[in-house]
Amino acid sequence: MTDPAALTFAILGPLSGTLGGSTLDLGPPQQRTILALLLIRAGQRVGVDEMIDALWESDAPASATNLIHRYIGTLRRLLEPGLPARDHGRFLSRDQQGYRLVIDRRAVDLLRFRDAVASARAAARADDRRTGVQLYVQALGLWQGRCATNVALTPSAVPAFATVDQERSSAAIDLANLCADVESARAALPGVEAAAHVDPLNEPLQSGLLRLLGMSGRQADAITVxxxxxxxxxxxLGVDAGADLQETYLALLRQQNSGDEPAPTDHEPLVRPAQLPADLSTFGGRSAEIAQLSEALVDLPPRSVAIVGIDGMPGTGKTTLAVHWARQVADDYPDGQLFANLRGFDADARPVKPTEVLRDFLDALGVAPQRIPENLSAQAGLFRSLLAGKKVLILLDNARDTEHVRHLLPGSPGCLAIVTSRHSLSGLVAEHGAHLLTLDPLSQADAERALLRRLGHRRVTEDPEAVTRIIEACSRLPLALAVVTARAVAHPQFPLSLIAAELRQTRGRLDALSGGGSGIDVRAVFSWSYAMLAPGTARLFRLLTVHPGYELSVPVAASLAGEDTQAVHRQLDDLARNHLITETHPGIYRMHDLIREYAAEVCAAHDSDWERRQALIRALEHHHLHSAHAAQVMLHPHQMPTALRPAAGVTVPGPTDYRQATAWFVAQHRLLAEVVRLAVEQDEVEYAWRIALTLQQFYQRSGHLADWASTVSIALDAAVRAGDVVGEAHSRRSLAGAYHFLGRDDDARAELDRTLQLYEQLGYTTEQAYAFSNLGVVTGVQGRHAESVGHHRRALELYRAAGHRGGEANATAAIGWSENQRGNHELAIGYGRQAMAIYAELDDPLGVADCWGNLGDAYLKLRRYDDAAEAYERAAALALDMTDPPNQARFLVALGDSRLASGELALAYEAWTTASGILDELGLPLAAEVKRRLESIPPI
Known part of the structure; x- marks a missing residue:
């Protein structure tokens, strides 16, 4: 007797069956058709006449009934081998009108689909959205195509199978409507997208797909759909899109154009990534090693990934060699070069996490920050997918070990990864088939060539004995030789014998710096060079180690030292001439980690804790007070949560316009996050949360949402531990914003509820109003528009009680926006005009412009397209008058949307073209999206 659980059928796609794990031969087409009918009507009778129509329609032979009975008998024996010919069996039962298939519901994918959908709908009715989404996703995941795709059907049979396909579409529509956040939208998208692909004229389904694509950050794909x-x-069909589909599309465009929400679209990189550091003009020697590296690429097995590891003791020149060779072969990788200093051995900083590197790499490759997954494995998968079919060179410098770079390596041929480390990289060979080069100190000949290149033929050849002693004192380490020869170059009148004598006197004063057991005394070389510095330059050299980043600018160095910028710039140049630091870009300096260790030791021995702490505080003040705050104000002027307190000794000019501020944050946001961590470690909690808050506007506008949440969480935890109620309140409000943009609105509400309690405890009336406004935004996005209006009204009361006219205008405008979402468009227009009057009274053209934008949205809802266009034009004109190109572009895009809705394609094209030029100049991600819209308009 056959085990019922061993029999399974699939019909949600090609018809197939298995028995005991073996594939069943389902027989000729007519027999398969009968089985398919029985499966889609499992448990119900299928009449013999219905089967005849399905097989032959009006051309049935006289023996049709007998043939049906024969096919049924064959199916019985197929389902239960050994069954006697006249036995009715367990699965197929017969009565006078037809046949019924009786089978375990778990054995047929269609029945499992129907059960999962029924459970999903029950969960939705119980308001259990999470469970409902999971069940719908599970149900739609069973589909592999249209129902019974490999069964030839007559026109009479088609409707029965089309009805099953409609069950899929209906479930996909329900799933799309159930999704309320980014996480659920992304989970639902594959099933809904597949269903929409096979039902392209189902407008509710296409509308649901548009919403999910928009929520998942795929606005470009949504517009294409x-x-x-x-x-x-x-x-x-000869019809235009229906009202629901058009409304969904317009809502998508408004979301895309909103200045309050990030635009989560992929964007092409403005330039091909070319991140390799500069090659040293004085590089020489290492010809054998370079030849070995080049041979490794020639001998690479077909279809294998090119990975090269360079390891060796500190100071052997691993990075210098890697950069030099990478630049030699860079032309073979035309799709770009990526570089990351992983800081695996920094004495006073943590190694860079793979997630941080992948975010930077993905951003450089054109992935919008909002589209970058939070999970490391997902980031690595996306990175490797982007590299597939491309030729990109990746240099991963200063790795801690093999595990440090495992997720950063390409997964397909065509790319080259170069990894350097102090530790052995033998794991790369074992796990990835890498070629490994262990770098030793220079040979005597190469060391002489290095000196020859740096000092010139005359000085080297006129005193070969001194050259030999210098090389011996430096233990043939390229880093030590660079430091020593810098002094010789700076003083061409000094004979090399004098320098060699000075080195001999210095050696042995300090303990040997560990070099893998070699006992090489590099510290002595550094101490010798340090002793030659002027007092002010020596002090700056020591204090540079207080800074948390591995690169720093002239203004930061001036803040550390508390000195005049010009004087510090000269001191930095002096350090660079002595090879104690390197100028990587104009005004940007980097210190080798080996030298940094030495400088930190000297700083600890020479400078008091108080002096080091004051330097740290000046650095924190620099980033918070002068640069981060000034840049933030350029992005969006608004009241800071607490008054800023200037500190002496800080000399930093701030950015003067939007573009400079954006560029500054792009370059500095990783460092600022590190500064927050450092401030927490040093118990400077107030600096930690203040600096974290200055990043909020950049994080929001750039889409670095995961960074926003993690950075402010660090500051929040520190504030809670320190009992800093003010810091806790402001940090929770900021964290709520991060959660909101990440689609975690329930978490955002929880943080805002706690924020309101703290503000009430502190007696901060205006801040309470601000938090209520935030709650209004969150609940509005959740579709709870009545509740949203209530929160905004509470904010309005508090603003009025505090006499805060600006807040009163903001709250009034927000009420109008929420009423617009509720469908009360005329009421929304009234609130918009009230808010506009207050903004005009306050001489706030930005507020007036926003009100015109909101009015445009309401008019668009009412299909008053001319009024909408006029409102958007007024908003754009005000933004132009205020020299506010981001908002000007936003309103112009909305203007184009209104023109498109009214069928005025030429005017839509004109508005979008103007917006595209502005966005291109600003380098904003929306530029690529507007170009796609322009391309979507047919030739006019």
């Missing part, structure tokens, strides 16, 4: 659907409706 809309344009394709609209075209098919016109060509195949």
């Amino acid at each position: 809309y344009q394709s659907t609209r075209k098919r409706l016109a060509e195949e």
